[in-house]
Amino acid sequence: MATDTPIRIGVLGCADIARKVSRAINLAPNAVIAAVASRSLEKAKSFATANGYPQSTKIHGSYESILEDPELDALYIPLPSSLHVEWAIRAAEKGKHILLEKPVATNVTEFDKIVAACEANGVQIMDGTMWVHNPRTAKLKEFLSDPERFGQLKTVQSCFSLPADENFLKNNIRVKPDLDGLGALGDAGWYAIRATLLANNFELPKTAVAFPGAVLNDSGVILSCGAALSWEDGRTATIYCSFLAGLAMDLTAIGTKGTLRVHDFILPFKETEASFTTSTKAWFNDLVTAWVDPPSEHTVKTELPQEACMVREFARLVGEIKNKGAKPDVFWPSISRKTQLVVDAIKESVDKNCEQISLVGQ
């Protein structure tokens, strides 16, 4: 029996992030780049050249044109989030499976329309959150799920801050209300929220409340904010996201028996391996002058870069549908939706002067 042919992916838009994902598509053993589109043929062509696309790549001078390309199984969509609802729905209607950059939409109502279109057309949708596909993440999850080493989760703290320069703060799409209007919350906060949900087995919190001190630009786009989440049984979490502070991406989870720490959870320091520290039943010596069982470090090798692992998983799911008649995997859109719900709730709390927002029944 012949091996399944690689999934053919088109890149809809030449955003900066598409450079990295293009390389990832090339690296994934079960996917190939088959086309690229920009609003101008010139731009698409030079993007393809600059990123070492195969000669065979079809170059499209409009988004409409790539949607019609009959040779594509799937589209990677790195457009500004305000355009997702239009182009993801159109892609689904053309029967294209969708790898969609985050934030998946400007609010959950829009995302629900996208998911409905995907369901109606039997296509897979997955968002572009790369770190969850790093093999390290499975190890984190293993530790967090271990009643002996970690116990029951009590709190998670996660943050992603990165220092934007003046040009970014003036011109980047992530600070424009009509492009990526969720700003630092939709961009950096997305990862912190996803990490928090992952640690909580994707159970939605009961409430979200923004901290005082969110920073917004003149157009009302969030440049920096923090929030607390709380669950029915007393679990809590904090997230912090910012375009105005030094680079940090920390995840700390504290359980009844153990702790987990990651300092590069979104993008590991190195491409080929990723570390984390754990401690279990740590305590002090008799006089409380030093620790017994302090944290220890663990390192996980990564054969493929995490973004290529993401593409491999996406292409695997598409292959199951295409070649074996499987149904689209609902796990991925369900966690996109939950992440978006928490983004929306925190945004609402920021807008309402730190009011507590309920997520019950969402």
Added chain:
Amino acid sequence: MATDTPIRIGVLGCADIARKVSRAINLAPNAVIAAVASRSLEKAKSFATANGYPQSTKIHGSYESILEDPELDALYIPLPSSLHVEWAIRAAEKGKHILLEKPVATNVTEFDKIVAACEANGVQIMDGTMWVHNPRTAKLKEFLSDPERFGQLKTVQSCFSLPADENFLKNNIRVKPDLDGLGALGDAGWYAIRATLLANNFELPKTAVAFPGAVLNDSGVILSCGAALSWEDGRTATIYCSFLAGLAMDLTAIGTKGTLRVHDFILPFKETEASFTTSTKAWFNDLVTAWVDPPSEHTVKTELPQEACMVREFARLVGEIKNKGAKPDVFWPSISRKTQLVVDAIKESVDKNCEQISLVGQ
């Protein structure tokens, strides 16, 4: 010229923490244990024996008696916080300098009475927060104050959680409203708040607000809570403290240019050295697949355990007053007071269902 004689310290109460501080007094080059008191002579005697006190140590069978001891320069007071206002004032009135366990009082009004008594009697007061005396802390401060390596502070996250067993949760003074009624907030939270203030150059926040999800026992004592603090210029902080989660004591500070992380800020993993990591102007490689300038670790040797550094500093100040006519150092009570103010504000926010509490004008 003869060297000054060591400062003679009496230990008022045989709390568990007094074991460690007794050893620290013995280790400090400029202090000696000269007396110990308990409510029973027997208990004081067996405590002195168990902790290797010098033969010459005077044993007192009541708190009143040690106050009258004319040979003592100072008292270390590890009593439950509800007793501080009485015994610290009585000690001050007897002209004894005071090393006072934290939390310094059950609220700032009480602490102000203690400080007034110390001022009226010209005695030094310092609280028993040990970690700030670790030589590492000066190095942390150096980094946080460096405009090139750290830039301007944007946020601080600090936590101290420790898992209390059933016996603790039933019987320990830290869960009794009439003894250490501030519970985990006054005990564990104290350290997290102090760290936050230290990173903010001891500038009080504008507001404090508790997170939803505080856990209180049947008597209304806080077993676990979190809070956000915010400053006028947009700096923010979160603190988390708990008796119900695994051991963790993390401090993360993010500035415009750099980050600082400490995982054992209250009690270093080892007694003889303490580490922290910093990063400065960290960023990604061109394709954003790895970090350039990831965090690096720094280790600081400690000649003396941090609690002995604390006693040494306290004894030095007392020596300056006793031998050189210096005035008591107001820095230490001022930071105790600020820490207590933030404790009080968070407690008030917990009591008022997460209302924002203003600290302006305090």
